[in-house]
Amino acid sequence: MKRIKAVALAFLIIILAIQFLQPARNKNGQAVSKDFSKVFTVPGNVQGILKKSCFDCHSNQTEYPWYTYIQPVGWWMDSHIRKGKEELNFSEFGSYSKRRQMSKLKSIGESIENETMPLPSYTLIHKKARLSNEEKDLILNWVKNTRNSLSLKP
Amino acid sequence: MKNIILSMATSILFLAACNNETKKTEATSGADSTSITAVDTTLKSQKESPIQNILSAYLQLKNALAKDNDKDAASSGKALETAFADFDKSALPGDKAKLYDDIAADAKEHAEHIGANVGNIKHQREHFETLSQDVYDLVNAFGAGQKLYVDHCPMYNENKGANWISESKEISNPYLGQSMPTCGTVREELN
Numbered sequence: 001m002k003r004i005k006a007v008a009l010a011f012l013i014i015i016l017a018i019q020f021l022q023p024a025r026n027k028n029g030q031a032v033s034k035d036f037s038k039v040f041t042v043p044g045n046v047q048g049i050l051k052k053s054c055f056d057c058h059s060n061q062t063e064y065p066w067y068t069y070i071q072p073v074g075w076w077m078d079s080h081i082r083k084g085k086e087e088l089n090f091s092e093f094g095s096y097s098k099r100r101q102m103s104k105l106k107s108i109g110e111s112i113e114n115e116t117m118p119l120p121s122y123t124l125i126h127k128k129a130r131l132s133n134e135e136k137d138l139i140l141n142w143v144k145n146t147r148n149s150l151s152l153k154p
Numbered sequence: 155m156k157n158i159i160l161s162m163a164t165s166i167l168f169l170a171a172c173n174n175e176t177k178k179t180e181a182t183s184g185a186d187s188t189s190i191t192a193v194d195t196t197l198k199s200q201k202e203s204p205i206q207n208i209l210s211a212y213l214q215l216k217n218a219l220a221k222d223n224d225k226d227a228a229s230s231g232k233a234l235e236t237a238f239a240d241f242d243k244s245a246l247p248g249d250k251a252k253l254y255d256d257i258a259a260d261a262k263e264h265a266e267h268i269g270a271n272v273g274n275i276k277h278q279r280e281h282f283e284t285l286s287q288d289v290y291d292l293v294n295a296f297g298a299g300q301k302l303y304v305d306h307c308p309m310y311n312e313n314k315g316a317n318w319i320s321e322s323k324e325i326s327n328p329y330l331g332q333s334m335p336t337c338g339t340v341r342e343e344l345n
Binding site: 103 | 259
Protein backbone atom coordinates (compact mmCIF):
# COMPACT_ATOMS: atom_id res chain seq x y z
CA MET A 1 0.00 0.00 0.00
CA LYS A 2 2.86 2.30 0.85
CA ARG A 3 4.35 1.74 -2.56
CA ILE A 4 1.09 2.46 -4.33
CA LYS A 5 0.84 5.68 -2.39
CA ALA A 6 4.36 6.70 -3.37
CA VAL A 7 3.75 5.96 -7.05
CA ALA A 8 0.45 7.82 -6.97
CA LEU A 9 2.13 10.79 -5.36
CA ALA A 10 4.86 10.81 -7.99
CA PHE A 11 2.24 10.75 -10.75
CA LEU A 12 0.34 13.55 -9.09
CA ILE A 13 3.46 15.67 -8.97
CA ILE A 14 4.15 15.02 -12.65
CA ILE A 15 0.56 15.89 -13.58
CA LEU A 16 0.81 19.09 -11.57
CA ALA A 17 4.19 19.98 -13.06
CA ILE A 18 3.08 19.61 -16.66
CA GLN A 19 0.25 22.07 -16.08
CA PHE A 20 2.87 24.79 -16.32
CA LEU A 21 3.79 23.74 -19.85
CA GLN A 22 0.95 25.34 -21.78
CA PRO A 23 1.26 25.32 -25.59
CA ALA A 24 0.86 28.66 -27.38
CA ARG A 25 -2.74 29.42 -28.25
CA ASN A 26 -3.82 29.29 -31.87
CA LYS A 27 -5.73 32.54 -32.00
CA ASN A 28 -5.16 35.29 -34.49
CA GLY A 29 -7.37 38.34 -34.25
CA GLN A 30 -6.27 39.93 -37.52
CA ALA A 31 -8.62 40.72 -40.36
CA VAL A 32 -8.54 37.80 -42.72
CA SER A 33 -8.22 38.74 -46.37
CA LYS A 34 -7.18 35.21 -47.33
CA ASP A 35 -10.09 33.56 -45.59
CA PHE A 36 -12.09 30.75 -47.19
CA SER A 37 -15.19 32.98 -47.19
CA LYS A 38 -13.35 35.50 -49.40
CA VAL A 39 -12.56 32.83 -51.99
CA PHE A 40 -15.99 31.20 -52.27
CA THR A 41 -19.51 32.41 -51.58
CA VAL A 42 -20.25 30.72 -48.27
CA PRO A 43 -23.82 30.98 -46.96
CA GLY A 44 -24.27 31.62 -43.24
CA ASN A 45 -25.47 28.16 -42.30
CA VAL A 46 -22.54 26.49 -44.07
CA GLN A 47 -20.09 28.89 -42.48
CA GLY A 48 -21.64 28.15 -39.07
CA ILE A 49 -21.14 24.40 -39.44
CA LEU A 50 -17.57 24.81 -40.66
CA LYS A 51 -16.82 27.07 -37.74
CA LYS A 52 -18.28 24.67 -35.22
CA SER A 53 -16.82 21.45 -36.62
CA CYS A 54 -13.72 22.33 -38.64
CA PHE A 55 -12.17 25.65 -37.67
CA ASP A 56 -10.81 24.51 -34.31
CA CYS A 57 -8.10 22.52 -36.11
CA HIS A 58 -8.23 23.97 -39.63
CA SER A 59 -8.00 27.72 -39.10
CA ASN A 60 -6.13 30.35 -37.13
CA GLN A 61 -9.18 30.75 -34.91
CA THR A 62 -9.37 27.90 -32.44
CA GLU A 63 -12.08 28.07 -29.81
CA TYR A 64 -10.65 26.27 -26.84
CA PRO A 65 -12.97 24.31 -24.54
CA TRP A 66 -12.03 24.70 -20.86
CA TYR A 67 -10.54 21.24 -20.58
CA THR A 68 -7.87 22.04 -23.13
CA TYR A 69 -6.25 24.14 -20.44
CA ILE A 70 -5.53 20.91 -18.60
CA GLN A 71 -2.42 19.01 -19.68
CA PRO A 72 -1.92 16.71 -21.46
CA VAL A 73 -5.27 17.45 -23.15
CA GLY A 74 -3.91 20.80 -24.33
CA TRP A 75 -0.88 19.16 -25.96
CA TRP A 76 -3.07 16.63 -27.65
CA MET A 77 -5.23 19.45 -28.99
CA ASP A 78 -2.12 21.36 -30.06
CA SER A 79 -0.85 18.43 -32.12
CA HIS A 80 -4.27 18.13 -33.81
CA ILE A 81 -4.21 21.83 -34.68
CA ARG A 82 -0.69 21.70 -36.09
CA LYS A 83 -1.43 18.71 -38.28
CA GLY A 84 -4.83 20.08 -39.22
CA LYS A 85 -3.54 23.44 -40.38
CA GLU A 86 -0.76 21.85 -42.37
CA GLU A 87 -3.32 19.88 -44.33
CA LEU A 88 -5.91 22.61 -44.74
CA ASN A 89 -6.16 26.11 -43.30
CA PHE A 90 -9.45 27.89 -43.90
CA SER A 91 -7.91 31.17 -42.71
CA GLU A 92 -5.26 31.05 -45.44
CA PHE A 93 -7.27 29.42 -48.17
CA GLY A 94 -6.73 32.41 -50.46
CA SER A 95 -3.00 31.82 -50.51
CA TYR A 96 -3.44 28.41 -52.19
CA SER A 97 -3.27 28.32 -55.99
CA LYS A 98 -6.58 27.93 -57.85
CA ARG A 99 -5.63 24.35 -58.59
CA ARG A 100 -5.05 23.55 -54.93
CA GLN A 101 -8.20 25.37 -53.85
CA MET A 102 -10.23 23.08 -56.09
CA SER A 103 -8.32 20.03 -54.83
CA LYS A 104 -8.96 21.01 -51.23
CA LEU A 105 -12.63 21.60 -51.90
CA LYS A 106 -12.91 18.13 -53.43
CA SER A 107 -11.14 16.61 -50.41
CA ILE A 108 -13.38 18.49 -47.97
CA GLY A 109 -16.42 16.91 -49.58
CA GLU A 110 -14.85 13.45 -49.65
CA SER A 111 -13.66 13.44 -46.07
CA ILE A 112 -17.08 14.52 -44.81
CA GLU A 113 -18.82 11.98 -47.00
CA ASN A 114 -16.49 9.20 -45.81
CA GLU A 115 -16.82 10.42 -42.22
CA THR A 116 -13.06 10.59 -41.81
CA MET A 117 -13.58 14.23 -40.81
CA PRO A 118 -14.12 15.59 -38.24
CA LEU A 119 -11.72 13.01 -36.81
CA PRO A 120 -13.65 10.38 -34.81
CA SER A 121 -10.93 10.45 -32.15
CA TYR A 122 -11.51 14.19 -31.84
CA THR A 123 -15.32 14.19 -31.74
CA LEU A 124 -15.14 11.52 -29.05
CA ILE A 125 -14.36 14.30 -26.62
CA HIS A 126 -15.28 17.46 -28.53
CA LYS A 127 -18.92 16.45 -28.91
CA LYS A 128 -19.97 19.79 -30.31
CA ALA A 129 -17.85 19.19 -33.42
CA ARG A 130 -19.96 16.20 -34.46
CA LEU A 131 -21.98 16.59 -37.66
CA SER A 132 -25.62 15.58 -37.87
CA ASN A 133 -26.86 14.01 -41.10
CA GLU A 134 -28.61 17.25 -42.05
CA GLU A 135 -25.41 19.21 -41.50
CA LYS A 136 -23.45 16.71 -43.57
CA ASP A 137 -25.94 16.99 -46.43
CA LEU A 138 -25.85 20.75 -46.28
CA ILE A 139 -22.07 20.86 -46.58
CA LEU A 140 -21.95 18.18 -49.27
CA ASN A 141 -24.55 19.98 -51.37
CA TRP A 142 -22.74 23.24 -51.04
CA VAL A 143 -19.40 21.63 -52.02
CA LYS A 144 -21.03 19.95 -55.01
CA ASN A 145 -22.69 23.13 -56.25
CA THR A 146 -19.58 25.21 -55.75
CA ARG A 147 -17.41 22.71 -57.59
CA ASN A 148 -19.88 22.51 -60.47
CA SER A 149 -20.20 26.26 -60.85
CA LEU A 150 -16.44 26.73 -60.86
CA SER A 151 -15.57 23.92 -63.24
CA LEU A 152 -17.95 25.41 -65.82
CA LYS A 153 -15.99 28.64 -65.95
CA PRO A 154 -13.37 28.74 -68.72
CA MET B 155 -7.47 7.88 -4.32
CA LYS B 156 -9.42 5.97 -6.92
CA ASN B 157 -10.19 9.21 -8.69
CA ILE B 158 -6.57 10.20 -8.96
CA ILE B 159 -5.60 6.89 -10.47
CA LEU B 160 -8.53 7.10 -12.86
CA SER B 161 -7.63 10.57 -14.05
CA MET B 162 -4.04 9.48 -14.57
CA ALA B 163 -5.16 6.52 -16.59
CA THR B 164 -7.26 8.74 -18.85
CA SER B 165 -4.50 11.24 -19.37
CA ILE B 166 -2.09 8.49 -20.30
CA LEU B 167 -4.66 7.25 -22.77
CA PHE B 168 -4.72 10.69 -24.39
CA LEU B 169 -0.99 10.72 -24.75
CA ALA B 170 -0.98 7.22 -26.13
CA ALA B 171 -3.65 8.14 -28.66
CA CYS B 172 -1.72 10.99 -30.22
CA ASN B 173 1.58 9.15 -30.11
CA ASN B 174 0.10 6.31 -32.08
CA GLU B 175 -0.84 8.56 -34.94
CA THR B 176 2.60 10.02 -35.37
CA LYS B 177 4.19 6.60 -35.22
CA LYS B 178 2.00 5.34 -38.00
CA THR B 179 3.09 8.02 -40.44
CA GLU B 180 6.71 7.50 -39.56
CA ALA B 181 6.44 3.80 -40.17
CA THR B 182 4.93 4.26 -43.63
CA SER B 183 7.53 6.79 -44.73
CA GLY B 184 10.37 4.45 -43.86
CA ALA B 185 10.20 1.96 -46.70
CA ASP B 186 10.44 4.18 -49.77
CA SER B 187 14.02 3.81 -50.88
CA THR B 188 13.63 0.49 -52.67
CA SER B 189 10.96 1.51 -55.15
CA ILE B 190 12.56 4.77 -56.27
CA THR B 191 15.52 3.16 -57.97
CA ALA B 192 13.20 0.84 -59.85
CA VAL B 193 11.31 3.82 -61.28
CA ASP B 194 14.42 5.57 -62.48
CA THR B 195 15.48 2.78 -64.79
CA THR B 196 12.17 2.07 -66.53
CA LEU B 197 10.96 3.77 -69.69
CA LYS B 198 14.27 5.45 -70.40
CA SER B 199 14.50 4.07 -73.92
CA GLN B 200 12.33 6.44 -75.97
CA LYS B 201 13.11 10.05 -76.68
CA GLU B 202 13.49 11.88 -73.42
CA SER B 203 10.70 13.90 -71.95
CA PRO B 204 11.60 16.17 -69.03
CA ILE B 205 8.82 14.57 -67.01
CA GLN B 206 9.92 10.99 -67.73
CA ASN B 207 10.45 10.00 -64.09
CA ILE B 208 7.20 11.58 -62.99
CA LEU B 209 5.31 9.76 -65.72
CA SER B 210 6.77 6.35 -64.99
CA ALA B 211 6.01 6.67 -61.29
CA TYR B 212 2.46 7.73 -62.13
CA LEU B 213 2.00 4.77 -64.47
CA GLN B 214 3.35 2.42 -61.84
CA LEU B 215 0.84 3.83 -59.40
CA LYS B 216 -1.95 3.43 -61.93
CA ASN B 217 -1.04 -0.22 -62.50
CA ALA B 218 -0.88 -0.92 -58.77
CA LEU B 219 -4.38 0.52 -58.30
CA ALA B 220 -5.68 -1.53 -61.23
CA LYS B 221 -4.45 -4.62 -59.37
CA ASP B 222 -6.07 -3.43 -56.11
CA ASN B 223 -2.61 -3.37 -54.56
CA ASP B 224 -2.61 -0.63 -51.94
CA LYS B 225 0.97 -1.33 -50.81
CA ASP B 226 2.48 -0.99 -54.28
CA ALA B 227 0.29 2.05 -54.84
CA ALA B 228 1.73 3.62 -51.70
CA SER B 229 5.34 2.96 -52.67
CA SER B 230 4.70 4.31 -56.18
CA GLY B 231 3.05 7.32 -54.58
CA LYS B 232 6.20 7.95 -52.60
CA ALA B 233 8.36 7.46 -55.69
CA LEU B 234 6.15 9.97 -57.48
CA GLU B 235 6.54 12.45 -54.66
CA THR B 236 10.32 12.09 -54.95
CA ALA B 237 10.17 12.44 -58.73
CA PHE B 238 8.30 15.72 -58.36
CA ALA B 239 10.74 16.99 -55.78
CA ASP B 240 13.81 15.99 -57.83
CA PHE B 241 12.55 17.52 -61.06
CA ASP B 242 15.12 19.92 -62.49
CA LYS B 243 13.35 23.00 -63.77
CA SER B 244 16.47 25.14 -64.13
CA ALA B 245 16.40 24.77 -67.94
CA LEU B 246 12.77 25.83 -68.21
CA PRO B 247 11.67 29.29 -69.31
CA GLY B 248 9.96 31.35 -66.60
CA ASP B 249 6.34 30.72 -67.54
CA LYS B 250 6.87 26.97 -67.85
CA ALA B 251 8.66 26.84 -64.51
CA LYS B 252 5.72 28.66 -62.96
CA LEU B 253 3.24 26.25 -64.51
CA TYR B 254 5.32 23.34 -63.24
CA ASP B 255 5.35 24.76 -59.70
CA ASP B 256 1.60 25.24 -59.80
CA ILE B 257 0.94 21.66 -60.88
CA ALA B 258 3.65 20.11 -58.70
CA ALA B 259 2.45 21.80 -55.50
CA ASP B 260 -0.91 20.11 -55.92
CA ALA B 261 0.30 16.79 -57.29
CA LYS B 262 2.95 16.29 -54.62
CA GLU B 263 0.28 16.51 -51.96
CA HIS B 264 -1.81 13.84 -53.67
CA ALA B 265 1.23 11.60 -54.08
CA GLU B 266 2.06 12.05 -50.42
CA HIS B 267 -1.46 11.07 -49.33
CA ILE B 268 -1.41 8.01 -51.56
CA GLY B 269 1.92 7.05 -50.01
CA ALA B 270 0.57 7.40 -46.48
CA ASN B 271 -2.64 5.43 -46.99
CA VAL B 272 -1.76 1.76 -47.13
CA GLY B 273 -4.94 -0.08 -46.22
CA ASN B 274 -7.24 2.60 -47.59
CA ILE B 275 -7.33 2.11 -51.33
CA LYS B 276 -10.56 4.09 -51.62
CA HIS B 277 -8.78 7.16 -50.34
CA GLN B 278 -5.78 6.47 -52.56
CA ARG B 279 -8.12 6.43 -55.55
CA GLU B 280 -9.72 9.72 -54.55
CA HIS B 281 -6.33 11.38 -54.66
CA PHE B 282 -5.41 9.50 -57.83
CA GLU B 283 -8.38 11.11 -59.57
CA THR B 284 -7.14 14.67 -59.00
CA LEU B 285 -3.57 13.58 -59.58
CA SER B 286 -4.54 12.28 -63.01
CA GLN B 287 -5.77 15.73 -63.99
CA ASP B 288 -2.47 17.22 -62.81
CA VAL B 289 -0.44 14.71 -64.80
CA TYR B 290 -2.64 15.33 -67.83
CA ASP B 291 -1.91 19.06 -67.66
CA LEU B 292 1.76 18.29 -67.17
CA VAL B 293 1.89 16.09 -70.29
CA ASN B 294 0.14 18.78 -72.31
CA ALA B 295 2.72 21.32 -71.20
CA PHE B 296 5.90 19.23 -71.43
CA GLY B 297 5.15 16.33 -73.75
CA ALA B 298 5.24 12.65 -72.87
CA GLY B 299 8.02 11.30 -75.08
CA GLN B 300 5.84 8.25 -75.59
CA LYS B 301 2.33 7.42 -76.73
CA LEU B 302 -0.25 7.77 -73.97
CA TYR B 303 -3.99 7.28 -73.75
CA VAL B 304 -6.50 9.25 -71.71
CA ASP B 305 -9.08 6.75 -70.50
CA HIS B 306 -12.46 7.37 -68.95
CA CYS B 307 -14.38 5.26 -66.48
CA PRO B 308 -18.05 6.30 -66.42
CA MET B 309 -18.99 4.30 -63.33
CA TYR B 310 -16.52 5.46 -60.70
CA ASN B 311 -17.84 7.46 -57.73
CA GLU B 312 -21.54 6.68 -58.18
CA ASN B 313 -21.47 7.24 -61.92
CA LYS B 314 -19.79 10.62 -61.70
CA GLY B 315 -16.93 9.16 -63.70
CA ALA B 316 -13.20 9.80 -63.74
CA ASN B 317 -10.22 9.85 -66.09
CA TRP B 318 -6.77 8.35 -65.99
CA ILE B 319 -3.73 8.15 -68.21
CA SER B 320 -2.41 4.87 -69.52
CA GLU B 321 0.55 3.67 -71.55
CA SER B 322 -1.44 0.91 -73.25
CA LYS B 323 -4.51 0.97 -75.46
CA GLU B 324 -6.12 -1.88 -73.54
CA ILE B 325 -8.27 -0.71 -70.67
CA SER B 326 -7.06 -1.64 -67.20
CA ASN B 327 -9.23 0.27 -64.77
CA PRO B 328 -7.42 1.74 -61.74
CA TYR B 329 -10.63 3.03 -60.10
CA LEU B 330 -12.69 -0.16 -60.01
CA GLY B 331 -9.69 -2.51 -60.04
CA GLN B 332 -10.20 -6.24 -60.40
CA SER B 333 -13.96 -6.01 -59.84
CA MET B 334 -14.35 -4.41 -63.30
CA PRO B 335 -10.91 -4.44 -64.89
CA THR B 336 -11.97 -3.61 -68.45
CA CYS B 337 -14.58 -0.95 -67.74
CA GLY B 338 -13.81 2.27 -69.57
CA THR B 339 -13.02 3.81 -72.94
CA VAL B 340 -10.15 5.65 -74.58
CA ARG B 341 -11.02 9.33 -74.80
CA GLU B 342 -7.92 10.89 -76.22
CA GLU B 343 -4.49 9.95 -77.50
CA LEU B 344 -1.44 11.92 -76.41
CA ASN B 345 1.82 11.89 -78.32
